[in-house]
Amino acid sequence: MNVAIIDAHIHLDMYKQKERQQILQQTERTKLEAMVSVSYDLPSCKMNLDLHKQFERVKPAFGFHPEQTLPTEEDLADLLLYIEKHHYEAVAIGEVGLPYYKRQEDPELKLEAYIKVLEAFIKLAKRLDLPISLHAVYEDADVVCDLLEKHSIQKAHFHWFKGSKRTVERMIENEYLISITPDVCYEKEIQQLVRRYPLTHMMVETDGPWPFEGPFAGEMTEPTMIHRAVHKMSQLKAAPLEVVYKQLYANASYFFSLF
Template structure:
């Protein structure tokens, strides 16, 4: 059996037609579940509705960091909604720090990074309170900051999605027992291939981050969970682990991490 789970995608960002196509395809491609992460309150509401309509969809609720911070009132409204619905989610996410947004502003000293850190810490506290995993957008220089917060609050279940960072930070993530996930760019990005070599298969998942699009053999294609099969094959080659074992380990990692029931 070559079962897969898409450990991180934005299903709510697809058109209704494409959502139906993806859901219809899941059994055929042996994708048992998709973890659909949220970007803001409306996104949370949509992902909740999708999970109620399609049993394969497991929602995570959060606030994507690569956007302007909402007002204090909007943030409190989001936190209040998540508190009311937290039993319906499998994780807090997607949350983290705005690496790309800050980079676009040439790391302007006036960028309000402290506000993003405060919001992230509140999400971390909620993950701890509700005993939920946390899905993180934390790459390069931001990752050590996030690790500091996770360690401060004794977080045990953290998923660094599409992680990129130096060897020392990667090792820190592994030593803490956290997980990273790999997208289809593992087929052509040497940086990601190097990451796969460093990380134990037992602390790895696979994702698409759809609808984000990829290059190489997937250039111009709508991002679909079926692309994960190519990722698993490449991971198997890099790790020099039998393909069947690679499938089994990656699926079990995600299934157990998110406490999925089907």
């Protein structure tokens, strides 16, 4: 189906230059109207802003990915200052969150310092009136929900979310958005989530260049994969394909104030 899509979460700056050019050159063919390129750290923020200035369809989000060593106080201050200065050019604060996978590798890792950094970004998002894109899965999602509720944050987006039924119900009640990756085509856990979550509060993403398995094994992750994800979501929701496309597009457009 020749219908417009929005990639709600991609690390465009992390692709090799040739791969990135391929994605950007194919936006017309793939009907990719916009892609929200989330940031990993300060250099990533700067590159995503440069990409936005070169290609209007690239929409930058500024943040610090939690699955890495914490920044020094000076580095964090520099990053927050950069976001303050350039927030009018951003569509969100992101990617920010908590280091679930890093803690699986290092159980001794202390969560408190990461929570403190995340709270600084949540406060910044509220002050700048920007939505926030979050990396928070399983039990970490409940900690993040506590922080969002504490600061009365409503425009929150949990990318590639995985968690308990109780947490899902809490997120639905708070009207937080989630985004679905191409693994919905083969992962039962994600398929169950799609069946459960309201279509009015879902978006689609690639999280590229992260690679996928199943029918996408060996392929470079690119936004065209979203079309196959939308088809699967249509089946799971037992909803007309055109309705699913239209709702997902509207959700992302509204959440990120794109058009």
